[in-house]
Amino acid sequence: MQTQITIVGAGAAGLFCAGLLGQKGHRVTVIDNGKKPGRKILMSGGGKCNFTNLDMDAHHYISENRHFCKSALKRFNQWDFIQLVNQYHIAYHEKDHGQLFCDNSAKDIVDMLLSECQKGKVNLMMQTQLEDVEAVEDGFKLQTSQGMMSCQNLIIATGGLSMPALGMTSIGYKVAEKFSIPIVPVKAGLVPFTLHKPLLDVLSQLSGIAIPVEVTYERMQFKENLLFTHRGLSGPAILQISNYWRVGEPITINLLPDMTFESSFKPLLEKNRNQTLKNCLAQILPKRVVEALIQLDMITDITVKQLNLHQQQRLFDTLTKWHIVPNGTEGYRTAEVTLGGVSTDALSSKTMAAKSQPNLYFIGEVMDVTGWLGGYNFQWAWSSAFACAKALDEKTVSHQC
Structure with a gap:
């Protein structure tokens, strides 16, 4: 022919x-x-x-x-x-x-x-x-x-x-x-991340939950949704950053992309100072995500009023600068x-x-x-x-x- x-x-x-x-x-x-x-x-x-x-x-x-x-x-x-x-x-x-x-x-x-x-x-x-x-x-x-x-x-x-x-x-x-x-x-490319244990054991329990985040790798930043999966992390923000990520290196996840410490996070804590930290944060993050962060020892379930100003700032940094080293990607x-x-x-x-x-x-x-x-x-x-x-x-x- x-x-x-x-x-x-x-x-x-x-x-x-x-x-x-x-x-x-x-x-x-x-x-x-x-x-x-x-x-x-x-x-x-x-x-x-x-x-x-x-x-x-x-x-x-x-x-x-x-x-x-x-x-x-x-x-x-x-x-x-x-x-x-x-x-x-x-x-x-x-x-x-x-x-x-x-x-x-x-x-x-x-x-x-x-x-x-x-x-x-x-x-x-x-x-x-x-x-x-x-x-x-x-x-x-x-x-x-x-x-x-x-x-x-x-x-x-x-x-x-x-x-x-x-x-x-x-x-x-x-x-x-x-x-x-x-x-x-x-x-x-444009591929979900897999995670190491024990992090995977905790975050896989959040499978199906999507939250708005800002993900950073080196000089690249994407502000879109993150989706927790049975195998790790997906969603538009993760897929975008996967194009730039190199094996063995950390990505940074900001769980509060629309908040600043002085104008919104600190006032939230002051308004809810008699609540537990878990219930206070559940106003801005899904409750199950907050529970997972407690399980990972990233935050402590105490009352808000037990935090001094320095600890409030440290908590904010923890939630906005979460460093994760992916295990790899899900591949082709x-x-x-x-x-x-x-x-x-x-x-x-x-x-x-x-x-x-x-x-x-x-x-x-x-x-x-x-x-x-x-x-x-x-x-x-x-x-x-x-x-x-x-x-x-x-x-x-x-x-x-």
């Missing part, structure tokens, strides 16, 4: 790129090892798909080259994708921090992408595994589970290693390595993204093309560009796919001329 353009991966980046190219008149085939396209989209955002963010900037991304994403994000931004969503009359709403979610279902986004592919007469081949690739004079030969294929241009949109239950594999990295394109070491099984990937030094930031191998492109999560939680990784999928499609179309037109 011969085609002009083959895209490996029927996820967000692959489907969007295919639709753009197909509607420009290119013969496009998308291959994917799964049964259904857009599997990760369907799972995202609790089934509602956080498809972009109103606040979009390069500082929301992690990469060895922090400038790499700027060009693509500028040329196809959040408003461009929102315009497409509006064209399909997909209802959506804004949550905290500018996050946009579908009102109905993530399936609306998948259906939109598939409709765009249908308009472009894209050939979609599911349950087709890429096994090997070879560069030839006029493009590439692909060995797949459905037989040999050939194409003039090859786009790798295979994603990372997160959520292996959805069929994610390392094939994208293997293709890069085949053509001597370096890989930035990969690891799980529950990670939302993969940090690292195909080195951006080996790619053009304008076209997503490999510098050392003609007609080979990488888009989306397979690259060393990782966004924060909040729609940033989907926007990178849309932006990098657009940059690639535009470059390929312009290249083809110029060759024809």
Whole structure:
């Protein structure tokens, strides 16, 4: 089977790129090892798909080259994708921090992408595994589970290693390595922390409780919810900081992110000086969390009036500067993204093309560009796919001329 353009991966980046190219008149085939396209989209955002963010900037991304994403994000931004969503009359709403979610279902986004592919007469081949690739004079030969294929241009949109239950594999990295394109070491990102015992024994009893916190690691800070789990800590604040955390190092949790000692904490103690400390703190923290802190000997269950000013300040510091050294992370099984990937030094930031191998492109999560939680990784999928499609179309037109 011969085609002009083959895209490996029927996820967000692959489907969007295919639709753009197909509607420009290119013969496009998308291959994917799964049964259904857009599997990760369907799972995202609790089934509602956080498809972009109103606040979009390069500082929301992690990469060895922090400038790499700027060009693509500028040329196809959040408003461009929102315009497409509006064209399909997909209802959506804004949550905290500018996050946009579908009102109905993530399936609306998948259906939109598939409709765009249908308009472009894209050939979609599911349950087709890429096994090997070879560069030839006029493009590439692909060995797949459905037989040999050939194409003039090859786009790798295979994603990372997160959520292996959805069929994610390392094939994208293997293709890069085949053509001597370096890989930035990969690891799980946007992922919950596990905890050491005996801390886990105490905090696991709080499983299901979510509280607003501010989590700090080195110079990074995120003020969002923390969720206690059976295995450790999760929630948006933890997922965000996990992208920056290094094994063996502590994170700092502020359990009272909206309080200061002088203006709010000290007056609270003075107002409730005849209460037990446990009951007083239960006004600003869940009672079970307070009980866990007592169990951990972080606070003592005495009456408030037994605390002098110095002890009040120390108590405040204990609650706002809780140092925890995570045991590790839950790994790719529950990670939302993969940090690292195909080195951006080996790619053009304008076209997503490999510098050392003609007609080979990488888009989306397979690259060393990782966004924060909040729609940033989907926007990178849309932006990098657009940059690639535009470059390929312009290249083809110029060759024809």
